Amino acid sequence: MRHLTVLMFLFSFLGGCSLVPFSSGTPGDYRADGKASYYGKAHHGNRTANGERFDQNALTAAHRTLPFGSRVRVTNLNNDRSVIVRINDRGPYGRGRIIDVSKRAAEELGMIRSGIVPVRLESLE
DSSP states (O other), X not given: OHHHHHHHHHHHXXXXXXXXXXXXXXXXXXXXXXXXXXXXXXXXXXXXXXXXXXXXXXXXEEOSSSOTTXXXXXXXXXXXXXXXXXXXXXXXXXXXXXXXEEHHHHHHHTOTTTSOEEEEEEEOO
């Protein structure tokens, strides 16, 4: 029974590693796979974490740790469409998500209908 518990823990741990960002440690070399969602009308005009007003028509995004002003290529893994966004907010706060993009970015990614899609993030700086 103890061996089974250890194996279950090990598989759970390794399964969780698939969403962990990977990088060579060089600044601007951030890359991660995970899920993206979007936000728009309900937040339009509200202040973002960096102090500017959120514009649902701008190509911006929220990320938990990347520095404000970072430019990131977001690629929808379902349709291979990509867009470059600027990080200006913190989040997402939805479980299992690595980025929240603006409505305009979501339109360019082709994710408006589904709302949540698998993505790859790559920093450009």
